[in-house]
Amino acid sequence: MRFKDGAYGRYRYSADMPEPTLYSSTYAAMTRSLYRDLDSLSKSQREEWIAYLQSHQDDDGLFRDPRIFGEGWYKDDPEWCGRRHLSCHVVTALTCLGAVAAKPMTHLEPFYDKAKLTAWLEARDWRKADFAGNEVLNIGTLLQYTRDFQKEPRAAEAMRVMLDWLTHHHLNEQSGLWGSYDVSKGDNLSRAVMGAYHFWLLYFYDRVPVPHTEAAIAHILRTQGGKDNGFGQGVHGPHSSACEDIDSIDPLARLSRASPQRAEIEKALARVEDHVWSHQNNDGGFTWIRGTKFQYGHPLLAAPVDGSAMFPTWFRTLALAYLGQALPTSRTGAFDWHFAQCPGIQFYYP
Numbered sequence: 271m272r273f274k275d276g277a278y279g280r281y282r283y284s285a286d287m288p289e290p291t292l293y294s295s296t297y298a299a300m301t302r303s304l305y306r307d308l309d310s311l312s313k314s315q316r317e318e319w320i321a322y323l324q325s326h327q328d329d330d331g332l333f334r335d336p337r338i339f340g341e342g343w344y345k346d347d348p349e350w351c352g353r354r355h356l357s358c359h360v361v362t363a364l365t366c367l368g369a370v371a372a373k374p375m376t377h378l379e380p381f382y383d384k385a386k387l388t389a390w391l392e393a394r395d396w397r398k399a400d401f402a403g404n405e406v407l408n409i410g411t412l413l414q415y416t417r418d419f420q421k422e423p424r425a426a427e428a429m430r431v432m433l434d435w436l437t438h439h440h441l442n443e444q445s446g447l448w449g450s451y452d453v454s455k456g457d458n459l460s461r462a463v464m465g466a467y468h469f470w471l472l473y474f475y476d477r478v479p480v481p482h483t484e485a486a487i488a489h490i491l492r493t494q495g496g497k498d499n500g501f502g503q504g505v506h507g508p509h510s511s512a513c514e515d516i517d518s519i520d521p522l523a524r525l526s527r528a529s530p531q532r533a534e535i536e537k538a539l540a541r542v543e544d545h546v547w548s549h550q551n552n553d554g555g556f557t558w559i560r561g562t563k564f565q566y567g568h569p570l571l572a573a574p575v576d577g578s579a580m581f582p583t584w585f586r587t588l589a590l591a592y593l594g595q596a597l598p599t600s601r602t603g604a605f606d607w608h609f610a611q612c613p614g615i616q617f618y619y620p
Contacts, residue, residue, distance in 0.1 A: 271298065271580060279319030283566070283580050284573035291570050292326050292335035293356060295319070296363035297580035300616055303366035304587050306608045320369045323360055328353075331375035331416075333360045343567030350401045351567060354408035358614050361415050365612040375416045381409060382424040384431050391432070396440045399449025399465030406436070407468035414475055414613035429476060436469055437481050446486025453489060456503035460493050460514055464505070467517040474524055475613050486521070487531050491538055493518050498548070499541040511559050512582045515546060516589040523596035524618075539596050546589050547602075551578045556586040588616060595620075 273280045273290055280290035281298045299319065302308050311319070326333045332353040338344050343351050361371050380386045390409075394402040410432055417425035440448050447466045451458040466486065473480050480486065493501045493514070501518035502510025519542065526535040549556045555578020558564035565572035566581050573579035591607035594600070595618060609618040 277318045277322050278315040279322040281580065283571045284577055286574065286577075287570055287572070289337060289570055291337055292323070292333065293338070293359065293566070293571060294580045295323060296356075296359040297584040299323075299363035299366045300359070300610070301580075301584045301587050303608055303610055304584075304591050304616070306606065308366060316367055320364065320367050323364055323367075324369070324372050326360070327371060327373050329373065330377040331357075331371065331373050331412075332377055333357045338568040338570055341568055342565075349408065350404035354412065355404065358408055358411045358415075361412070361419070362610055362612055362614045362616050365419075365610045366616075370419050371415075374420055374422070375412055378409075378412060378416060378422075378425070378428075381413065381428050384427075387428055387431055388435055391435050391439070396449045397451075398461075399440075399447070399451060400461040401465075402449065403465035403468030406432070407471060410472040411613045414472070419612065429472075433472060433476065433478050436472075441481060443482050444485060445489050446480075446482035446484075447489060456495075457505050459489065460501070460503040460505045463490055463493050463501075464514065464517045467521055470521050470524075471615060474619075475617060477619070480521075480525065483525060484529065484531065487525055487529055487535065490518050490522055491531070491534060494538050494542065499545045501542065506559060507562075509559050509561070510545075511564075512549070512556070512585040512589070515542065516585055516592070519546075519589045520592050520615075523592040526596050536596065539593055540600065543590075543593055543597065543600060543602055546586055546593065549582065549586055551576070553578050555579065555583045558582040592618070 271281045279295050281294040283291055283294045328334055333356050334353050347353055364371060394405055396402055413425045413429050416422040445453050447462040449462055449465055451462040453459045453462050470480055493503050498509060500510030500515055502514040505514055522535050522539060526532050549560055557576050563575045590602050594603040594607050597603045610616045
């Protein structure tokens with residue numbers, strides 16, 4: 271998927287795409303890092319790739335790809351999938367390449383004020399916890415990043431406030447999940463778990479205990495079903511997508527060792543392993559859902575039916591990496607996966 275002409279690090283989303291995109295470049299860096307392939311880069315290749323990523327940073331610290339913003343999902347820079355979402359990907363890719371975002375995250379200034387931060391949290395649409403999860407993860411990840419990598423001291427208190435607020439608001443003690451979805455129903459259960467997955471990542475990274483852990487695990491396990499053993503419950507039809515799968519695999523893998531439900535968790539993860547691998551094509555890439563086509567919100571982020579694409583290749587590879595931690599004796603666990611120890615989605619603490 272890499273364009274051979276011009277600066278190193280420019281990637282297309284799928285084989286049919288005519289132009290490089292910043293998202294695709296981040297997926298390439300994160301995927302190659304998982305496979306420990308970035309060590310093969312020359313010094314000049316690494317520097318060119320870093321410079322390409324850095325060139326997309328605005329003065330407020332957020333990253334922007336002019337090729338995709340202004341159209342599709344990205345038309346109005348929404349909080350759940352706009353520049354904040356893209357920026358979380360870029361800072362992880364930079365970490366994989368051994369660099370730090372060049373400009374400070376000044377767009378975070380309002381969130382250092384406790385009253386403004388809590389008002390913003392309350393203003394999320396908690397009827398749609400899956401969307402709220404993306405929005406909160408984006409801000410939380412960037413707060414953690416600017417705290418740990420850009421040494422902004424105010425971000426530490428902001429994260430403490432955010433996690434404390436999440437623990438005491440819109441969280442159902444019986445389910446361990448956030449929002450108002452009726453989790454007795456399949457697709458609503460999946461959406462609630464998908465939302466909670468994003469919140470849990472903030473807890474995991476800061477090593478803060480997940481509230482109501484065992485109740486949450488019980489509900490995550492309920493998302494597995496169907497003949498393919500995926501974790502989807504109807505959000506994308508009868509089969510589970512790369513999103514639904516990793517949103518259950520990740521927390522189960524992280525929580526399994528300390529849980530009294532460990533044996534049940536390991537059985538569920540063992541059942542899903544072949545399902546994840548079944549989405550890999552002969553070119554090594556992965557599909558979003560076998561038998562379907564998927565466009566990631568913009569025409570330059572599209573792939574045909576069963577075609578490999580950069581987002582699902584990264585996301586399904588990452589799901590395998592987490593499966594490998596929970597199932598060390600499996601074929602997936604036999605590989606020495608590499609994680610980027612920075613905020614976001616691609617970190618793991620043994």
